[in-house]
Amino acid sequence: MSKYQFxxxxxxxxxxxxxxxxxxxxxxxxxxxxxxxxxQQAYQAFIVxxxxxxxxxxxxxxxxxxxxxxxxxxxxxxxxTVDMSKGGSLFxxxxxxxxxxxxxxxxxxxxxxxxxxxxxPEKFAERLAYYQSELIALHPFxxxxxxxxxxxxxxxxxxxxxxxxxxxxxxxxxxMNDYIQASLACVQQANHQxxxxxxxxxxxxxxxxx
Numbered sequence: 517m518s519k520y521q522f523x524x525x526x527x528x529x530x531x532x533x534x535x536x537x538x539x540x541x542x543x544x545x546x547x548x549x550x551x552x553x554x555x556q557q558a559y560q561a562f563i564v565x566x567x568x569x570x571x572x573x574x575x576x577x578x579x580x581x582x583x584x585x586x587x588x589x590x591x592x593x594x595x596x597t598v599d600m601s602k603g604g605s606l607f608x609x610x611x612x613x614x615x616x617x618x619x620x621x622x623x624x625x626x627x628x629x630x631x632x633x634x635x636x637p638e639k640f641a642e643r644l645a646y647y648q649s650e651l652i653a654l655h656p657f658x659x660x661x662x663x664x665x666x667x668x669x670x671x672x673x674x675x676x677x678x679x680x681x682x683x684x685x686x687x688x689x690x691x692m693n694d695y696i697q698a699s700l701a702c703v704q705q706a707n708h709q710x711x712x713x714x715x716x717x718x719x720x721x722x723x724x725x726x
Contacts, residue, residue: 527591527658535659537588550588555663558584559680562667566675572629572668574621581657581664595656605703607655620650630672640676641716644669648715649708652699662699673719682718 527535534544541547562580570576582593595617599609608616624630630643651665670680686695698710 527589535589538590539588551585551660551663554584554588555667559667559670562671563674566671568631568675570629570671570675571625572672573625574617577621577651577664577668580667581660584664584667585660589659591658593657596658600655600658603700605700607703608653613654613656616654617656620647620654623647630676632676635676637719637721638716641719642712644672644681645708645712645715649702649706649711652702652711653706655703669715677722679720679722681715682720683714685717686714 529536529542532542534542534547537547539550541550558580561583578593578595580593585592595613597610600607624647627643630640630647632640632643635643648665648669651668652661655661657664666681666683673679673681683695686698687693694710694714698708698714701707701710
């Protein structure tokens, strides 16, 4: 469950890393299974809803977490209000989170929400990795940031004619897999090159017949 450090928060059960939840689950393994089940259901629903004109804006991003996890968590889709860090890396301070989020999504809108089916895979992967790195450093929610962020960019890939990005190799291995190392570079160095390589390797175009 949570590996985060923060000054104070009431979203966790006292003395544990287990988020308070609407189902009263206290076993981390069971809670993880429920989260994964909700995420898979969300993928199916959001992929069906995706259209070429979908606006991948801040409201849409927040709605992904809210709709996916609102049956489980009261704070689903709500930005955190406390500073958080992980492994010595401080994410965006809560005081600046809203303005930084608006900066990121304004820039994304200026790029047409990456509705760029004619881009070469290398350029598309670079822009996907750039914005993903920005949201990794932002870390706007208390929990489940990585999964919702990957869902967000999977949907952008899908509307551009790609399959969901394949992160399986990068996510393999614990505790320091390639995706975590790439994420650390995003947070600590504002460097998305490792993430770019992961995204590029995970991009696969869908057949025109699909």
